[in-house]
Amino acid sequence: xxRKYFAYPYLAxxxxxxxxxxxxxxxxxxxxxxxxxxxFSLQNIAGFFSxxxxxxxxxxxxxxxxxxxxxxxxxxxxxxxxxSSKINSRTLMVWFVLPMWMNFLxxxxxxxxxxxSNGIINQVINLFGLPSAQLLYTNEAVLLGMIYNFLPFxxxxxxxxxxxxxxxxxxxxxxxxxxSTTKFFKITVPLSMPGIISGFTxxxxxxxxxxxxxxxxxxxxTMLFGDLIENQFMFMQDWHAGSAISFVMMILMLISLxxxxxxxxxxxxxxxxx
Amino acid sequence: xxxxxIIDIQNISKSFAGGTEALKNINLYIRKNEFITxxxxxxCGKTTLLRTLAGFEQPTSGKILFNxxxxxxxxxxxxxxxxxxxxxALFPHLDVYGNIAFGLKIKKFDKAxxxxxxxxxxxxxxxxxxxxxxxxxxxxxxxxxxxxxxxxVNEPEVLLLDEPLGAxxxxxxxxxxxxxxxxxxxxxxxxxxxxxxxxxxxxMSDTIVVMREGEIQQIGTPVDIYNEPKNAFVADFIGExxxxxxxxxxxxxxxxSGSTFDCLDGGFGENTPVDxxxxxxxxxxxxxxxxxxxxxxxxxxxxxxxxxxxxxxxGFTWLIHSTDSAxxxxxxxxxxxxxxIHIMVKG
Numbered sequence: 001x002x003r004k005y006f007a008y009p010y011l012a013x014x015x016x017x018x019x020x021x022x023x024x025x026x027x028x029x030x031x032x033x034x035x036x037x038x039x040f041s042l043q044n045i046a047g048f049f050s051x052x053x054x055x056x057x058x059x060x061x062x063x064x065x066x067x068x069x070x071x072x073x074x075x076x077x078x079x080x081x082x083x084s085s086k087i088n089s090r091t092l093m094v095w096f097v098l099p100m101w102m103n104f105l106x107x108x109x110x111x112x113x114x115x116x117s118n119g120i121i122n123q124v125i126n127l128f129g130l131p132s133a134q135l136l137y138t139n140e141a142v143l144l145g146m147i148y149n150f151l152p153f154x155x156x157x158x159x160x161x162x163x164x165x166x167x168x169x170x171x172x173x174x175x176x177x178x179x180s181t182t183k184f185f186k187i188t189v190p191l192s193m194p195g196i197i198s199g200f201t202x203x204x205x206x207x208x209x210x211x212x213x214x215x216x217x218x219x220x221x222t223m224l225f226g227d228l229i230e231n232q233f234m235f236m237q238d239w240h241a242g243s244a245i246s247f248v249m250m251i252l253m254l255i256s257l258x259x260x261x262x263x264x265x266x267x268x269x270x271x272x273x274x
Numbered sequence: 275x276x277x278x279x280i281i282d283i284q285n286i287s288k289s290f291a292g293g294t295e296a297l298k299n300i301n302l303y304i305r306k307n308e309f310i311t312x313x314x315x316x317x318c319g320k321t322t323l324l325r326t327l328a329g330f331e332q333p334t335s336g337k338i339l340f341n342x343x344x345x346x347x348x349x350x351x352x353x354x355x356x357x358x359x360x361x362x363a364l365f366p367h368l369d370v371y372g373n374i375a376f377g378l379k380i381k382k383f384d385k386a387x388x389x390x391x392x393x394x395x396x397x398x399x400x401x402x403x404x405x406x407x408x409x410x411x412x413x414x415x416x417x418x419x420x421x422x423x424x425x426x427v428n429e430p431e432v433l434l435l436d437e438p439l440g441a442x443x444x445x446x447x448x449x450x451x452x453x454x455x456x457x458x459x460x461x462x463x464x465x466x467x468x469x470x471x472x473x474x475x476x477x478m479s480d481t482i483v484v485m486r487e488g489e490i491q492q493i494g495t496p497v498d499i500y501n502e503p504k505n506a507f508v509a510d511f512i513g514e515x516x517x518x519x520x521x522x523x524x525x526x527x528x529x530x531s532g533s534t535f536d537c538l539d540g541g542f543g544e545n546t547p548v549d550x551x552x553x554x555x556x557x558x559x560x561x562x563x564x565x566x567x568x569x570x571x572x573x574x575x576x577x578x579x580x581x582x583x584x585x586x587x588x589g590f591t592w593l594i595h596s597t598d599s600a601x602x603x604x605x606x607x608x609x610x611x612x613x614x615i616h617i618m619v620k621g
Binding site for chain 2: 168169173174177178179182186187190191193
């Protein structure tokens with residue numbers, strides 16, 4: 001009974017860092033400031049549905065979906081090989097997690113140097129007498145940066161899900177006539193679904209809200225949703241509009257997550273958010 | 275070769291990477307429609323032998339014929355052999371129907387045939403109408419039945435069962451034993467059953483193969499194995515036994531515990547040290563004056579049908595099952611009939 005006191009610091013932490021900021025976002029989203037007085041307003045929310053904002057939103061979603069799908073396609077084979085390798089896969093895993101020990105911005109800056117018009121890739125291209133290519137400040141550069149940064153978040157949950165599949169299920173499937181392909185699609189894929197879903201979430205959400213990657217690698221050309229929110233707060237100083245955009249996006253994200261986890265029945269495996 | 279042999283195991287050996295020899299030159303044939311049990315303590319190689327038949331292990335050397343075909347050339351998924359796994363290995367992401375239909379779907383049967391076969395298999399294991407249940411809603415006993423249904427629905431020629439009742443409690447285990455046996459007779463499938471439980475082996479099998487440290491100790495019917503164990507290990511492992519060191523004086527005469535006895539065995543030579551095996555229920559209590567063996571009662575436990583009496587003679591504790599009672603500390607005498615004394619080469 002008395003043990004519940006142990007949870008109080010955590011509760012305080014939650015209130016301070018999660019509940020209060022969320023309430024502040026909601027407060028700013030539904031209020032407007034005119035001539036020094038603050039009143040209830042829906043005009044900020046309505047602002048989300050303007051053409052410019054929706055265009056940015058669509059582009060962000062498109063890039064995030066691309067990033068997530070490519071991450072999945074890259075991560076699954078890697079996780080599969082790691083999970084089924086006979087040698088100690090934990091040591092192998094370190095090589096994939098190692099870049100994460102470096103600062104996020106630093107890692108992204110590294111790509112700046114690689115992709116720059118005088119960067120490593122272009123130097124190599126020039127060696128063959130070809131003209132430099134515009135690599136930096138493109139959508140592809142942003143996509144590359146996102147994939148590079150978020151790939152480990154896809155590998156790890158899939159790897160964990162794969163290692164949790166009991167060996168004897170593969171033997172049972174083989175015993176019942178399944179060859180390697182059938183085993184993969186009827187056992188491996190469905191049973192690693194919880195990992196795929198949490199990997200999906202862990203890549204999709206940060207990539208839809210990223211602003212530093214698009215700022216560094218996309219320049220002014222690539223305005224993403226994260227940049228838009230940041231602009232509202234930092235440059236326009238319009239906390240109300242910024243909060244409204246954040247709020248609407250959060251709601252949309254929760255809805256999509258809910259649909260996704262419901263659809264995959266991931267709740268059963270206790271891996272999902274719901 | 276006799277044509278009722280379905281599986282012929284010839285000189286099979288298996289060593290694992292660490293150098294452990296799991297199977298040492300196994301020779302064994304399995305007849306059609308036979309209920310054969312591989313029996314032995316853990317680590318005796320019985321599961322390895324079963325997994326070799328299933329195809330999950332490749333033997334280091336030797337040959338296995340399946341209907342006169344070389345079985346080892348056939349990958350597991352093409353063998354007409356199905357397995358009931360020790361921990362069931364049911365697919366958690368599929369319901370009961372999905373689990374049982376797994377093999378049939380791979381074999382591309384049409385929906386109506388699959389439905390019918392699944393319903394029949396469920397009927398066979400006594401779970402009619404359970405198609406839509408989830409695996410995790412079912413008890414251990416029910417999961418075991420699903421695992422059996424999933425295997426037999428494919429109509430295998432040979433069904434391998436790896437300690438299928440090990441995880442169940444005594445009551446369910448006993449009723450499942452009887453059910454498995456009648457299922458085997460009804461379906462006419464060859465069962466290869468692995469267990470470490472000697473009682474299970476004795477009650478269900480047509481043939482028992484007793485194994486120890488990768489070697490076959492004895493092959494025989496339950497009655498043969500129980501009454502005529504080939505060595506002290508088998509005698510000790512199958513049922514309870516008194517195993518006493520003795521001297522074979524000459525054919526049909528043996529001395530142990532300070533007395534000389536007539537017996538039915540011979541061919542050991544003269545004055546050879548041997549192991550003498552006597553089943554506890556074959557010891558006959560009699561009056562002290564006529565008894566060739568006398569000792570002090572150390573303990574007596576009522577077991578229901580009989581008393582379990584422990585008697586000390588010259589430091590050896592005799593185990594006796596008798597319907598007669600005796601007082602702890604008192605001296606009792608007993609005798610042995612010649613056909614109840616089993617002589618074995620000293621192990």
